[in-house]
Amino acid sequence: MSEPISHSRRDALKQFMLLCGAAGALQVTRSAQAADAPHLAPADPTATALAYHEDAKTVDAKQFPTYQPGQMCSTCLQLQGKEGDAYRPCNIFAGKLVNANGWCKVWVKKA
Ligand code: SF4
16 A cells, blocks of 8 residues: 655655656747747858858769768758758757758768
């Protein structure tokens, strides 16, 4: 037979549940903020410096010899966010969203 939960344990459980709810709400807020971030413009100075392309298929392999077919943001280690979203955060371009089909010079294969 189980013992009734004491007030202090019940209070601790309530606090824990409130904290879990607050953490979940914070996560939702962060996701919403990330989804609201502006798209990275190819004309952005940092984007230009790293040869960011909105569409990896438009990368000139002669101009950028490190580029290989199949390289794109969605296969890059630096891409964050939700799989399947067209635009997602990238560790390199803080506060901006990159096209999942894009590419830049610092592409690194996702493990
Ligand atoms: S670092 Fe990776 S994910 Fe970010 S823009 Fe470059 S290729 Fe895309």
